[in-house]
Amino acid sequence: MHQHKEITVRDLPNFINGEYVTTGDTFDILYPVTGEVTARAHRAGKTEVDAAVAAARAALSGPWGKMSTVDRSKMVKAIAAGVEKRFDDFLEAEVLDTGKPYSVASHVDIPRGGANFAAFADVLRENPTETFRLDTPDGLGALNYGVRRPRGVIGIISPWNLPLLLMTFKAGPALACGNTVVVKPSEVTPSTATLMGEVMNDVGVPPGVFNVVHGFGDTGELLTTHPDVDGITFTGETLTGSIILKAIAPTLKATSMEMGGKNPGIVFEDADLDLTIRELGRACFLNTGQVCLGTERVYVHESIFDEVRDRLKDYAENTLKYGYPDEEETNFGPVVSDEHRDKVLSYYKIAAEEGATIVTGGGAPKFEDERDGGSWVEPTIWTGLPHDSRTATEEIFGPCTTLIPFSDEDEVIKLANDTRYGLAATFFTTDASRVHRVAPQLEAGIVWVNSWFLRDLRTAFGGMKQSGIGREGGVHGLEFYTEVSNVCLKI
Numbered sequence: 001m002h003q004h005k006e007i008t009v010r011d012l013p014n015f016i017n018g019e020y021v022t023t024g025d026t027f028d029i030l031y032p033v034t035g036e037v038t039a040r041a042h043r044a045g046k047t048e049v050d051a052a053v054a055a056a057r058a059a060l061s062g063p064w065g066k067m068s069t070v071d072r073s074k075m076v077k078a079i080a081a082g083v084e085k086r087f088d089d090f091l092e093a094e095v096l097d098t099g100k101p102y103s104v105a106s107h108v109d110i111p112r113g114g115a116n117f118a119a120f121a122d123v124l125r126e127n128p129t130e131t132f133r134l135d136t137p138d139g140l141g142a143l144n145y146g147v148r149r150p151r152g153v154i155g156i157i158s159p160w161n162l163p164l165l166l167m168t169f170k171a172g173p174a175l176a177c178g179n180t181v182v183v184k185p186s187e188v189t190p191s192t193a194t195l196m197g198e199v200m201n202d203v204g205v206p207p208g209v210f211n212v213v214h215g216f217g218d219t220g221e222l223l224t225t226h227p228d229v230d231g232i233t234f235t236g237e238t239l240t241g242s243i244i245l246k247a248i249a250p251t252l253k254a255t256s257m258e259m260g261g262k263n264p265g266i267v268f269e270d271a272d273l274d275l276t277i278r279e280l281g282r283a284c285f286l287n288t289g290q291v292c293l294g295t296e297r298v299y300v301h302e303s304i305f306d307e308v309r310d311r312l313k314d315y316a317e318n319t320l321k322y323g324y325p326d327e328e329e330t331n332f333g334p335v336v337s338d339e340h341r342d343k344v345l346s347y348y349k350i351a352a353e354e355g356a357t358i359v360t361g362g363g364a365p366k367f368e369d370e371r372d373g374g375s376w377v378e379p380t381i382w383t384g385l386p387h388d389s390r391t392a393t394e395e396i397f398g399p400c401t402t403l404i405p406f407s408d409e410d411e412v413i414k415l416a417n418d419t420r421y422g423l424a425a426t427f428f429t430t431d432a433s434r435v436h437r438v439a440p441q442l443e444a445g446i447v448w449v450n451s452w453f454l455r456d457l458r459t460a461f462g463g464m465k466q467s468g469i470g471r472e473g474g475v476h477g478l479e480f481y482t483e484v485s486n487v488c489l490k491i
């Protein structure tokens with residue numbers, strides 16, 4: 001019998017200019033496993049957002065702004081080490097906010113908390129700017145060279161699905177490039193961003209370089225409309241992204257937007273099915289389906305359709321294990337909130353109304369213990385739905401997928417691309433020619449072949465169409481996190 005852990009309710013203040021700031025106006029953070037209150041976050045209003053932005057602005061001309069690239073790189077690496085040193089604290093905080101199993105958070109989320117600083121620490125030193133020699137009529141010429149400077153104060157607006165991972169994927173390169181940041185984490189998962197303030201202070205990051213303000217969309221809006229913020233980087237839903245872009249327009253800030261997806265998976269007739277089911281199982285169900293890169297529609301060649309359906313059903317029913325986060329075998333947790341559970345379950349209803357055949361799942365589990373107060377849904381697979389059904393076209397962001405048969409390569413490429421999104425695509429084949437033929441035709445910022453969510457932080461990350469604007473990752477983030485001035489020197 002699992003012993004339910006006693007939860008001590010924590011206080012989550014804002015982090016402004018190196019200090020923790022309470023406002024007394026708090027909102028509850030709930031444990032999705034049981035629905036218990038685990039923390040109270042202090043909502044930031046205009047006063048706190050103004051103070052955070054002012055601190056971030058001031059820090060740009062303080063010791064941080066004067067630091068050499070080499071020293072800043074050392075400090076960013078120290079932040080990475082600081083996160084690693086507090087691994088267990090971050091793990092605990094992330095699990096309490098999200099309910100995800102330790103097995104997931106300790107392999108996916110928390111390691112990236114450090115890696116996202118380490119990977120970008122040297123990004124400026126390792127990537128030269130362009131140089132061009134220009135001919136001039138006097139024959140002496142001129143030398144053009146680019147000089148990079150930090151963009152300034154960056155507002156980071158992050159979601160709840162991979163809270164530490166997605167926030168640090170922005171804070172890492174932002175700080176490495178010499179910016180200062182004001183983070184607005186999701187109101188559902190504010191703990192790890194708050195904890196990051198302690199790491200910054202422990203490492204000696206100057207006050208004002210890293211700030212955190214808590215709250216809902218209105219707090220985010222104070223940041224996006226703030227005249228003294230130079231850039232906004234956002235991860236979240238496409239609709240929120242478009243609202244943010246409108247709000248930003250009057251102050252004309254730079255933006256980097258990573259938004260939703262309805263990512264296709266394709267299983268060709270020559271796929272290695274052991275590997276396919278392993279990776280596809282992750283693509284459909286990892287993090288209870290709450291990954292923007294996840295695969296919510298899978299096109300399967302008609303000759304192997306029944307076999308893939310049966311094997312994926314077996315994965316959902318036997319490889320996935322519901323449980324308390326700290327149980328070793330647990331690899332499937334609740335979704336993040338009741339609100340999100342209700343959204344996912346509304347699609348389970350829509351799928352039934354659209355005439356889906358439910359291969360497995362389709363509802364919410366019953367535990368007959370305190371987990372019935374939590375936000376649980378079943379892993380779900382559908383067949384029998386048309387490609388243009390709501391279930392197969394709208395982002396659900398849950399542990400669910402629609403299997404659709406196809407008969408030839410050209411047809412499936414068209415089906416995969418027939419979406420307003422373009423974040424990721426994943427396909428399975430053992431034919432090398434097909435890899436090179438199909439991959440460039442898929443309208444997706446990220447294409448995985450015989451794998452899924454295999455991340456190399458040196459690579460471009462972002463979406464096409466309504467999935468994103470711009471690319472982050474590796475050298476690509478420099479477009480957003482720095483401004484380039486061209487110096488033209490007449491010789």
Ligand SMILES: NC(=O)C1=CN([C@@H]2O[C@H](COP(=O)(O)OP(=O)(O)OC[C@H]3O[C@@H](n4cnc5c(N)ncnc54)[C@H](O)[C@@H]3O)[C@@H](O)[C@H]2O)C=CC1
Nearest residue numbers: 158159160185186216217220221236237240259260292397
């Ligand atoms: N990576 C992705 O693609 C993600 C997609 N989603 C999708 O979005 C749905 C809603 O989840 P949410 O966390 O509510 O996502 P969201 O896109 O509404 O929120 C993401 C962040 O934006 C902030 N925000 C919301 N409105 C804002 C505004 N007007 N101005 C500035 N900031 C604002 C939120 O407080 C949060 O920090 C989910 O059901 C899921 O389908 C959610 C999380 C991540």
Ligand SMILES: O=C(O)/C=C/C=C(\O)C(=O)O
Nearest residue numbers: 161169235291292293455
């Ligand atoms: O690996 C990353 O940098 C990001 C992964 C996942 C998302 O962006 C998401 O789920 O929003």
